[in-house]
Amino acid sequence: MMFQDKLINSHPYIKYIIVTAVFFLVLLIDLQFIIFTSRTINLLIRVVYFGIMALGFNMLLGYAGQISLGHAAYMGLGAYLTAYFSNHMGWNFMIILLLSGLIPMALGIILGLVALRMERLYLAIATLGLGVTGQMIFQEWRAFTRGFSGIRLERPEILGFAFNNSRHFLMLITVILLLVIILTYNFSRSRTGRALSAMRDSEYASQSLGISLFKYKLLAFAASSFYVGIAGSLYAYAERYVHPSTWGVELSLDMLAMVVIGGLASIGGSLVGAGFLVLVPRLTAATPVLADITNMNYILTGLAMILVIKYMPYGIYTTIDLKLIQPYLMGRSGENFRYQDLKKESDS
């Protein structure tokens, strides 16, 4: 126990590094002996880029307590930018990835300047309109998006090495995911991250302690649109095809479902949520009776959201983490209760 305590305290993200390392090892073995089907690999790729997306949305909803139903538009912008840059400019992968995050972020800041003066309910409706507008623009601005024909693009290349093999690509984005996780962890356990959560828990108290609501809401919006833009970029590279129908309100709802089901204000929760939403359609498609029902996965996701709110207000991951993982791994030392729940008393 002592050793574990010490390890956790000196290397707080050891948990994530170990999990990623094991995952990476499995991928290496798989690369050698081909254990997984290419279908499984594609599924894992989706979990990873949706995981980054969910982390971004969690930054907004979980850590900062702000809502948006228009984040699919930022993700779409990231995807289209990537397609455009890689087809027309032929820039370096890392530059494209960064720009695909930064440009949606800039747009998020500009729109946030207007939208963030509103209260939660109004914000939800305003961002819902924003999402509809975004999708509309993707459909109509053919010079940039090629409308309903969609755009094709190639997998990225780093220093002459092309990631055409999906297994290589999966390794690449796993590394990016780990990077994003570490940055998120650092962010959430520092002055800025605490200011976001303080704002979520009590607007009055945080203001009186010098936290400018407007500044930090804008920051949450900016950070989450950056993440989501990056996820969009990886989506484009992964699927090698970008189409306007992907970026509807349904995707924004998926983001919301992921963080609610997985766990608000939690890194592991974001990933579990992403896994849940990617795997549920697969599992229903493979289950005899359920497979015959159209859109069964919608129904299951919706039910899961409501059941989680009722019975596991911390989300699936966090509930397991609090009940099983932390008592064993962390003993008394972890920062145990930093997650947001959806019970009444947590209203500000």
Next chain:
Amino acid sequence: MSVLKIEALRKTFGGLVAVDDLNFAVPRGSIYGLIGPNGAGKTTVFNIITRFYQPDSGRILFHDGQEKVDLLDYRVHEIIKLGVARTFQNVELFNNMTVMENMLAGGHTALETNFFQEVFRLPGFGKKEKEARRKAREVLDFLNLSGRENQRASAQAYGMQKLLELGRILMTDPEIMLLDEPSAGMNNRETGHLASLLKSIQQEFEITIFLVEHDMSLVMNICDRITAINFGRKIFEGSPEEIQSSEAVQEAYLGSEDE
């Protein structure tokens, strides 16, 4: 020498006068009380001073020893930098965060790490963060709250929550603390402990304390000077002894109990 001076303050809510031509001054280094029956406008005065409400007219002069400023020129999140901190009537803790995180969020303005230092854990981050945590532990120690650092704030007993809220603003090194009913919900023993805490905050940290309070024994016990208001208007100002013998004050309290 007054640290806070209220001049001709007036606030109406849609025709209803909540604060009416109010004047008083809080001397530096004192414990100052604001009392009055329910609905007298005490919390409204606090909300105006801490900039949650905009008054119709009047001035709120704040003198930190060097500069004299009108708080009305500042916004709600800016006054903490001047040294004006407050607590809330119905405890406003960050419920989903730990006790330690509540303290660190209290030190928000004092902690000077920037976004990039935090995200990439650049040099300078660790030292400042450690310093903030050390200070938080000191304050928690002072309040007898140590050992609870990693517990959830909302899991604390009500009296503890009140103390934690007090500790949170001690993190800001304030010039003046505005405490809205600090003893509400506390039992006698806890109130006694609070009284000695407030006294030592006043003496050791040299912080001016300005409080709204219902518990008269606490007020009379620790306040150096008291203003009594009713219907938003000042009815009396003086020392605890003078307040106790004031007919106007007795009438205000008895009158309101008849209703």
Next chain:
Amino acid sequence: MGRIIFIQNIIGGLETGSLYALAALGVVLIYRVSDVTNFAQGEMAMFSTFVTFTVWTYSRAAGYSYPYLIAFFSALIFSAVFGYLIERVFIRPTTESSLLGKMIVTFGLILIVNGSASAIFGTDSHYLQRAVGGTIIISNLVIRPHSFFVIFLALVIMGVLFYMIKYTMFGVAIRATAQDRETARLMGVNTIKVTAFTWIMATIMGAMAGLMIAPATNVSTGMMADVHLKSFIAAVLGGFTSFVGPVIGGLIIGVMDNLVGYYISTNWQTVIVYGILILILIFKPYGLFGTRPQKKV
């Protein structure tokens, strides 16, 4: 000619506007009474319309004399039951959730109702007749009686609702619950009954809006997307704190929508209307008739 087209657009605007008003009023009613913003209102209306459509098709196939009338009344009955069930099964068990949690429950409902609709009714799009067919032409002005029926129906429903809220004991209970749920409960108001009733009422209003818009949009799982968004815009424009606000907001949005669609662009119609809303919100952040809730610190 220009003037006639303009008048036609106004009438068309009032027609769709009164549907937005109905749907918006349903949303605001629920919001005021139970603190839930029902983002699933549109999907629930879609589901009710599908049921109505099914009854209509069946009645026609069976050769009944008034298939539409049968369908219309079955819509009323079904939506009342449906609203009650949704409230009972999904909303009531989650009253102990935070405001955000309650909002998220309705996002979950969107998925459940939409998924069930495509599972049960399929994803095709179907024709549904107008309540009143035919056209009337008065000196170049083409008028559909259906438009007047829609406006009339909306007025009747809203009239009944406003009368109830204003003059009946149950209306007093609704207003008391909307004002302060806890106090109302302590005063002996059966807030659970009031909440269930508002869900029933709101679902009926949504279903009527769906049924009336169906001839224009056809019956499909995506039929309510636009109406739903517009009704929310109408509620925001009018203000969530008033019952009259969303009605006027709905009419304004309906007329504006039609004018923008005709004179500027049908493709960008929704986007432009939404843009105008944002502009208005910058100057009136709580809507045209809404008031700023008093902060209690």
